[in-house]
Amino acid sequence: MRDQIAKYAARLVADRSALPGRIAFAAHDDVLISNGNREMAKLCEGVLSSLSCLGLVAASQSFPIADFLVRRAPAGESRIVPRDTETRTFLHDIPFLRREELAGDPTRRIAKLLGNRKGMIAEGLGVVAAGTVTVEQAYINYSSVFHSTFVKYLLDVLTDGFLLRGEKEAFDRFRAGWLRPLSAEGLAFRSGPIGDPGEILAEIAAVGRHTVERGLVDSFFGNISYRLGDVVYISQTAASLDELPGRIDPVPADNSSTAGITASSELLAHRRIFEAGGARAILHGHPKFAVAMSMLCEEKDCPIKDCWKDCDKVRLLGGTPVVAGEIGAGGLARRVPPVIAKPGKALVYGHGVFTTGRTDFAEAFRAMVDVENWCRGEYFRRLAAKRPG
Amino acid sequence: MELSPTNGWRGSLLHVDLTTGTARAETIPRDLLTHYLGGRGLGVRLLRETHTLDPYHPDMPLVFAVGPLCGTPAPTAARLAVVSRSPLTGTVYDCSAGGRFAHRLKSAGFDALRIVGRSPRQVAIAVTPVGAEIFPADSLWGKTVGETKRALSGKGSVAAIGPAGENGVLFACIMMGEGNAVGRGGLGAVMGSKNLKAVTVDGDLPVGIADRTRFDRARQDVMRLFRASPVIFGELGISEYGTPALVDLMRQRRMAPTENFRKTVFERSGNYSGPAIRKAYGGKKDGCHGCPIQCKRSAPDGTHLPEYETVSHFGALNGIDDLRSIVRSNTACNEQGLDTITAAATLSAWGEGRGRFPDAEEVPALLEDIARRRGEGELLALGSRRVAEAMGNPGLSMSVKSLELPAYDPRGAYGMALAYCTSNRGGCHLRAYPISHEILRKPVATDRFSFSGKARIIKIAEDTNAAIDSLVACKFSFFGATLEEYAELLSATTGEDYTPQSLKEIGERIFLTERFYNCANGFDAGDDRLPERFFREPGSGGEGIDVPPIDEKRFEEEIGKYYRIRGLTPRGTFTDPGYLSGLP
Numbered sequence: 001m002r003d004q005i006a007k008y009a010a011r012l013v014a015d016r017s018a019l020p021g022r023i024a025f026a027a028h029d030d031v032l033i034s035n036g037n038r039e040m041a042k043l044c045e046g047v048l049s050s051l052s053c054l055g056l057v058a059a060s061q062s063f064p065i066a067d068f069l070v071r072r073a074p075a076g077e078s079r080i081v082p083r084d085t086e087t088r089t090f091l092h093d094i095p096f097l098r099r100e101e102l103a104g105d106p107t108r109r110i111a112k113l114l115g116n117r118k119g120m121i122a123e124g125l126g127v128v129a130a131g132t133v134t135v136e137q138a139y140i141n142y143s144s145v146f147h148s149t150f151v152k153y154l155l156d157v158l159t160d161g162f163l164l165r166g167e168k169e170a171f172d173r174f175r176a177g178w179l180r181p182l183s184a185e186g187l188a189f190r191s192g193p194i195g196d197p198g199e200i201l202a203e204i205a206a207v208g209r210h211t212v213e214r215g216l217v218d219s220f221f222g223n224i225s226y227r228l229g230d231v232v233y234i235s236q237t238a239a240s241l242d243e244l245p246g247r248i249d250p251v252p253a254d255n256s257s258t259a260g261i262t263a264s265s266e267l268l269a270h271r272r273i274f275e276a277g278g279a280r281a282i283l284h285g286h287p288k289f290a291v292a293m294s295m296l297c298e299e300k301d302c303p304i305k306d307c308w309k310d311c312d313k314v315r316l317l318g319g320t321p322v323v324a325g326e327i328g329a330g331g332l333a334r335r336v337p338p339v340i341a342k343p344g345k346a347l348v349y350g351h352g353v354f355t356t357g358r359t360d361f362a363e364a365f366r367a368m369v370d371v372e373n374w375c376r377g378e379y380f381r382r383l384a385a386k387r388p389g
Numbered sequence: 390m391e392l393s394p395t396n397g398w399r400g401s402l403l404h405v406d407l408t409t410g411t412a413r414a415e416t417i418p419r420d421l422l423t424h425y426l427g428g429r430g431l432g433v434r435l436l437r438e439t440h441t442l443d444p445y446h447p448d449m450p451l452v453f454a455v456g457p458l459c460g461t462p463a464p465t466a467a468r469l470a471v472v473s474r475s476p477l478t479g480t481v482y483d484c485s486a487g488g489r490f491a492h493r494l495k496s497a498g499f500d501a502l503r504i505v506g507r508s509p510r511q512v513a514i515a516v517t518p519v520g521a522e523i524f525p526a527d528s529l530w531g532k533t534v535g536e537t538k539r540a541l542s543g544k545g546s547v548a549a550i551g552p553a554g555e556n557g558v559l560f561a562c563i564m565m566g567e568g569n570a571v572g573r574g575g576l577g578a579v580m581g582s583k584n585l586k587a588v589t590v591d592g593d594l595p596v597g598i599a600d601r602t603r604f605d606r607a608r609q610d611v612m613r614l615f616r617a618s619p620v621i622f623g624e625l626g627i628s629e630y631g632t633p634a635l636v637d638l639m640r641q642r643r644m645a646p647t648e649n650f651r652k653t654v655f656e657r658s659g660n661y662s663g664p665a666i667r668k669a670y671g672g673k674k675d676g677c678h679g680c681p682i683q684c685k686r687s688a689p690d691g692t693h694l695p696e697y698e699t700v701s702h703f704g705a706l707n708g709i710d711d712l713r714s715i716v717r718s719n720t721a722c723n724e725q726g727l728d729t730i731t732a733a734a735t736l737s738a739w740g741e742g743r744g745r746f747p748d749a750e751e752v753p754a755l756l757e758d759i760a761r762r763r764g765e766g767e768l769l770a771l772g773s774r775r776v777a778e779a780m781g782n783p784g785l786s787m788s789v790k791s792l793e794l795p796a797y798d799p800r801g802a803y804g805m806a807l808a809y810c811t812s813n814r815g816g817c818h819l820r821a822y823p824i825s826h827e828i829l830r831k832p833v834a835t836d837r838f839s840f841s842g843k844a845r846i847i848k849i850a851e852d853t854n855a856a857i858d859s860l861v862a863c864k865f866s867f868f869g870a871t872l873e874e875y876a877e878l879l880s881a882t883t884g885e886d887y888t889p890q891s892l893k894e895i896g897e898r899i900f901l902t903e904r905f906y907n908c909a910n911g912f913d914a915g916d917d918r919l920p921e922r923f924f925r926e927p928g929s930g931g932e933g934i935d936v937p938p939i940d941e942k943r944f945e946e947e948i949g950k951y952y953r954i955r956g957l958t959p960r961g962t963f964t965d966p967g968y969l970s971g972l973p
């Protein structure tokens with residue numbers, strides 16, 4: 001368990017979602033153990049001891065987005081409702097405690113919220129997330145909260161501007177210091193078509209690692225596939241993209257075997273995209289600016305309320321078609337294939353990006369970089385247009 | 390919110406005494422419902438005071454209990470638990486079953502039906518909103534389940550025993566008319582010992598929901614998670630192929646028990662895989678009342694097709710690759726009222742003992758002999774533990790607490806190994822269901838060849854599943870949804886506030902109550918043991934997967950941890966003999 005704590009504490013630093021020195025984990029086997037920032041570790045132990053969970057993480061976000069969201073929330077509000085589809089599906093909402101509610105010993109109050117949700121925000125402290133089954137699950141839940149608060153904050157700022165003292169300055173620092181240029185520069189891809197299953201597995205694993213290392217996606221959010229003849233090689237469900245060796249399922253097109261029942265929930269979408277023709281490689285991830293931008297619609301007086309699942313329009317963002325649709329067996333598997341064939345890229349409302357490569361992953365990877373870069377650029381352009389300077 | 394004491398729960402049970410031939414409705418104290426929910430929890434609570442009686446003692450209750458979500462559109466909640474003490478294992482025993490029976494019982498106005506006593510003659514019970522009618526069933530005695538169901542058509546939904554239950558086969562099941570079994574543990578024999586052939590239920594009373602808007606939102610959340618789950622609604626998932634979707638996966642993971650667990654790969658399992666069944670019989674979907682998943686399959690002529698455990702045990706475990714014969718065996722079990730897993734595993738242990746596994750042609754006749762307790766069937770009717778002992782080779786029985794292990798080899802999933810032992814009803818995969826994370830990667834994956842953290846994981850899962858079995862919801866829902874959404878459904882339905890944490894605490898109370906009953910009946914750490922084979926012999930490694938024997942020392946360590954986590958003594962018993970008196 002200690003090795004798990006060390007691994008995921010290092011990940012929070014590597015993916016820069018948490019501040020080094022402001023991270024703590026606790027895990028509960030037959031004894032309760034913790035590690036990290038001493039004060040936070042003590043809190044983690046207290047919270048975990050009153051929960052039926054195995055792991056817990058508390059960490060301060062590298063840029064205090066969650067705190068800003070709490071402070072921006074109207075008085076009387078006690079939770080944040082993410083609007084992106086992926087995190088909303090799994091988190092529902094993110095409860096929070098304001099600074100004054102944390103006075104004294106907040107252990108019980110935090111535990112109460114985590115007794116009902118996967119993650120919560122403690123203002124001034126950071127995000128606390130629990131994992132019922134593993135320490136890794138606590139890390140994943142922290143990452144989900146990080147992702148959803150990030151996307152929500154981007155949208156809120158674009159809509160309402162900066163509302164708090166020092167907020168704009170902090171955001172500018174974040175933009176200059178935290179955001180890194182995205183590129184595929186220097187990466188080597190196997191050129192396709194790739195005809196050997198062993199090579200395909202190795203390439204999928206390598207590309208998975210690249211997407212995480214280049215900051216294109218968070219490690220657990222996304223999937224990758226390659227088609228060889230009648231077999232689709234696809235990453236498994238709940239697999240970390242930078243740890244794919246041994247976690248890729250070969251799925252025959254004729255469904256003559258169901259061993260691929262553990263394949264990604266987006267298998268259906270991948271298959272339909274392959275069937276639509278022209279692609280051998282597919283990348284799917286949830287880069288944050290692309291997710292945020294996909295939710296900005298300028299349609300006036302639209303009667304549709306649940307845009308993320310019911311919108312049947314195809315919008316364009318910098319040449320990338322945007323469609324709506326639920327994940328898995330929901331609608332995106334129907335709506336993405338017709339629009340992705342030509343441009344080799346598509347955005348799903350509030351969800352993420354699909355890109356394809358005609359023969360190999362180089363094209364798909366570059367396309368994803370381009371989509372996110374375009375969305376980033378467009379986001380800041382719109383922000384600047386809203387608030388000059 | 391609509392405040393009504395009857396939202397979700399009915400607040401009453403129907404008590405039937407077969408000795409006196411009387412029935413009465415009783416109020417269930419609200420406190421018991423809120424603290425034990427329904428289903429398994431309520432049934433286990435209702436067993437208190439009688440839990441040390443012999444399973445065949447007339448005063449031993451046989452409880453059919455539904456849950457607060459039954460009768461609402463909550464997905465997969467039209468289920469019930471049947472609870473008593475098992476004649477096979479001697480433990481307290483509950484089985485979750487679907488079909489339509491549960492829905493009808495709730496619609497008749499009851500949360501539970503508690504049957505005690507022994508009728509002087511063979512009878513059946515008809516439950517309707519006005520109460521229970523006990524009527525003679527001499528003419529049904531000796532009939533198969535199908536014949537019984539047909540004879541009782543028009544009386545609503547039927548739960549019946551076959552000849553196996555009448556004849557006290559220790560693994561006799563109770564069949565719901567729609568092909569769902571109250572499968573394991575021999576509760577059919579308990580029913581038979583009461584001279585009770587069948588129970589019918591009918592009614593159409595609606596169930597109240599306290600907060601409809603909140604309920605609908607939670608239901609949508611559940612459905613969204615189902616759609617996001619490859620195991621549920623994926624193209625290769627159980628909604629498409631039923632549970633036999635697991636055949637190929639277990640083959641690929643090299644953990645399909647073969648030839649009485651001597652091997653873990655059966656090369657010809659493709660003959661009865663999910664796709665093979667679909668090819669041979671079509672894919673007509675079937676399932677429990679109102680369930681959106683519909684994981685059951687039936688042939689065009691209405692024959693119910695077997696589940697994963699059944700195909701694998703009548704297949705690989707006995708070295709049989711003939712799908713038609715496996716389907717025939719399944720049908721024979723359904724008609725005679727036998728638990729398929731124990732039946733197949735007992736045949737397999739016996740086969741190994743005599744040096745030859747039964748062949749495809751032999752099996753259906755042997756099953757009938759078991760149900761009728763004739764010829765070889767007289768011995769085989771006792772289950773594998775007693776058969777192996779009688780053959781002078783107890784090691785042949787692949788069971789824990791006399792319950793035969795299902796089709797997940799413990800050498801291929803160490804959490805499963807542990808959970809087989811800690812399960813209160815014996816070698817069962819469903820108590821903690823670690824296959825969910827060790828194999829199916831839900832909610833997240835764990836390392837199947839590691840014990841790290843597994844004691845705690847198993848404890849939490851046992852508590853969670855005890856709550857799920859008390860709602861009652863189907864385990865398969867939780868390949869997608871979580872207690873978060875089901876706590877919402879429950880709160881919205883009953884008007885009481887529940888959270889995942891409070892549900893797990895309820896589950897813990899239920900689980901420990903069961904363990905306490907078992908300890909009162911003499912069970913302790915010595916019974917939480919895997920068969921020696923798993924510590925001595927490797928499975929069938931290959932294709933880059935090594936399947937070594939389980940490290941016994943490490944296993945013992947983890948069981949020790951489990952007892953500490955549960956607050957038990959190193960013997961797996963309770964420090965406080967008054968534990969129950971502190972509970973509601």
Ligand code: SF4
Nearest residue numbers: 487676677680684863
């Ligand atoms: S998933 Fe299958 S077993 Fe579960 S409730 Fe639905 S039909 Fe019944």
